[in-house]
Amino acid sequence: xxxxxxxxxxxxxxxxxxxxxxxxxxxxxxxxxxxxxxxxxxxxxxxxxxxxxxxxxxxxxxxxxxxxxxxxxxxxxxxxxxxxxxxxxxxxxxxxxxxxxxxxxxxxxxxxxxxxxxxxxxxxxxxxxxxxxxxxxxxxxxxxxxxxxxxxxxxxxxxxxxxxxxxxxxxxxxxxxxxxxxxxxxxxxxxxxxxxxxxxxxxxxxxxxxxxxxxxxxxxxxxxxxxxxxxxxxxxxxxxxxxxxxxxxxxxxxxxxxxxxxxxxxxxxxxxxxxxxxxxxxxxxxxxxxx
Numbered sequence: 608x609x610x611x612x613x614x615x616x617x618x619x620x621x622x623x624x625x626x627x628x629x630x631x632x633x634x635x636x637x638x639x640x641x642x643x644x645x646x647x648x649x650x651x652x653x654x655x656x657x658x659x660x661x662x663x664x665x666x667x668x669x670x671x672x673x674x675x676x677x678x679x680x681x682x683x684x685x686x687x688x689x690x691x692x693x694x695x696x697x698x699x700x701x702x703x704x705x706x707x708x709x710x711x712x713x714x715x716x717x718x719x720x721x722x723x724x725x726x727x728x729x730x731x732x733x734x735x736x737x738x739x740x741x742x743x744x745x746x747x748x749x750x751x752x753x754x755x756x757x758x759x760x761x762x763x764x765x766x767x768x769x770x771x772x773x774x775x776x777x778x779x780x781x782x783x784x785x786x787x788x789x790x791x792x793x794x795x796x797x798x799x800x801x802x803x804x805x806x807x808x809x810x811x812x813x814x815x816x817x818x819x820x821x822x823x824x825x826x827x828x829x830x831x832x833x834x835x836x837x838x839x840x841x842x843x844x845x846x847x848x849x850x851x852x853x854x855x856x857x858x859x860x861x862x863x864x865x866x867x868x869x870x871x872x873x874x875x876x877x878x879x880x881x882x883x884x885x886x887x888x889x890x891x892x893x894x895x896x897x898x
Contacts, residue, residue: 608740608741608742608792608793608794608840609685609741609742609898610794610840610841610842610848611841611842611896611897611898612658612659612660612841612842612843612844612846613659613660613662613896613897613898614654614659614660614661614662614841614894614895614896614897615661615662615663615664615677615894615895615897616647616650616651616661616662616663616664616675616677616893616894616895617663617664617665617666617674617675617676617677617702618647618663618664618665618666618674618675619643619644619647619674619675619882620665620666620668620669620671620674621666621668621669621670621671621672621674622640622643622672622673622674622675622882622885622886623640623672623885624636624637624638624672624885624886625672625673625696625698625699625886627696627697627698627699628673628695628696628699628887629887631751631752631753631781631782631784632784632887632888633777633781633784633887634784634788634832634834634883634884634887634888635884635885635886635887636884636885637885638884638885640881640885641881642881643881643882643885646877646878646879646880646881646882647675647879647882647893649877649878650877650879650890650893651663653875653876653877654851654875654877657843657849657873657875658843658844658845658847658849659841659843659844659849660844662897664677664707664710666704667704667706670698670701671698671699671701671702672698672886673696673698673699673702673886673888674702675882675886675893676735676886676888676892676893677702677707677893677895678733678734678735678787678891678892678893678894678895678896679692679694679699679702679732679733679734679735679736679892680692680694680699680700680702680703680732680733681703681708681711681733681895682733682734682737682739682895682896683711683715683895683896683897683898684741684766684898685741685898686898687714687715687716687717688715688717688718688719688766689711689712689715689717689718689719690718690719690720690721690733690762690765690766691703691708691718691719691720691721691722692721692722692730692731692732692733692736693721693722693723693724693725693729693730693731693732693758694722694725694730694732695730695732695752695753700722700725703722714897719765721758721761721762721765724755724757724758724761727757729755729757729758729761730752730753730754730755730758731753731754731755731758731759731761731762732753732754732785734787734891734895734896735753735785735786735787735888735892736748736749736751736753736754736785736786737754737759737762737770737786738786738787738790738791738792739768739792740792740819741898743819744766744767744768744769745768745769745770745771745819746762746768746769746770746771747770747771747773747786747790747792747812748770748771748772748773748786749772749773749774749775749783749785749786749789749790750772750773750774750782751782751783751784751785752782752784753784753785754785754786756772759772771812771815773804773805773808773811773812774804774805774807774808775789775800775803775804775805775808776803776805777803777828777831778828783803784887785888785892787836787837787891787892788831788834788836788837788888788889789803789804789831789836790836791836791837791838791839791840791850791891792821792840793821793840793848793850793868793871793872794840794848794871794872795820795821795822795870795871795872796821796822796823796824796867796868796871797816797821797822797823797824798824798826798835798836798838798868799812799813799816799823799824799825799826799836800825800826800827800828800830800831800836801813801823801825802825802827802828803828803831822867824864824867824868826860826864829859830859830860833855833856833858833859834852834853834855834856834883834889834890835852835856835859835860837852837853837856837888837889837890837891837892838850838851838852838856838889838890838891839851839852839890839891839894839896840872841894841896847872847873848871848872848873849872849873849874849875850868850872850873850874850875851875851876851890851891851894852874852875852876852889852890852891853876853877853878853879853880853883853889853890854876854877854878854879854880855878855879855880855883855889856876856889856890857874857876876890877890879893
């Protein structure tokens with residue numbers, strides 16, 4: 608794995624329950640929130656204290672309720688590539704603000720924009736759709752309304768990365784909306800909800816993860832609902848691997864799973880429970896890596 612200690616967060620300006628995304632995101636819950644800004648601030652401080660370089664951008668208005676999930680509309684690649692992605696929800700496409708893109712372009716000279724695929728109803732929502740190992744140039748992609756096989760083909764041709772595609776469903780046979788809620792990659796292990804992957808694909812994905820030298824930490828569908836699959840491996844300024852997760856996720860790993868993780872990495876967690884149930888995305892979703 609190529610890890611970074613440099614990330615981007617977006618302030619939760621106008622963050623509310625988004626009915627446009629709730630149609631296929633079964634993690635969202637419509638209820639009152641009171642502490643979103645304070646949870647965001649604590650999350651940011653936790654990352655800074657862990658030795659991560661955190662850059663924050665602030666939306667100028669409240670028209671983009673899911674703006675605090677920037678990893679869906681762009682991602683970066685080592686050493687200087689920026690990729691912009693096609694988004695399914697109309698009100699999420701507005702997150703791709705000109706001023707934000709211009710800010711990113713200051714550090715990235717190799718830029719590709721796949722937004723035009725939105726006109727053909729082809730979507731690929733960044734590192735929500737793609738869980739990427741840049742060192743081995745491999746990405747894992749769970750096909751869904753937000754992760755089109757045709758859009759993956761375009762991404763594959765641009766990057767030269769190999770993409771391992773599969774299908775996954777929840778307990779009610781409803782498609783998993785994003786790959787990164789059921790799969791996390793780190794140097795020595797992979798956290799994955801194998802039970803959500805359809806039988807035709809399950810063993811193939813498990814064997815592929817193991818073939819890359821990763822120990823499998825298998826989580827249940829109930830743990831997935833608590834965002835145990837939605838973690839992100841980063842490094843700190845000392846070049847040590849750290850694993851970012853929500854406090855809810857940390858509480859719902861078993862003691863054995865925690866021990867396995869802590870064999871090779873330090874867990875960094877923060878309470879973002881209101882963000883999780885309102886937006887349907889956890890700690891990983893809030894972070895855009897800057898390579």
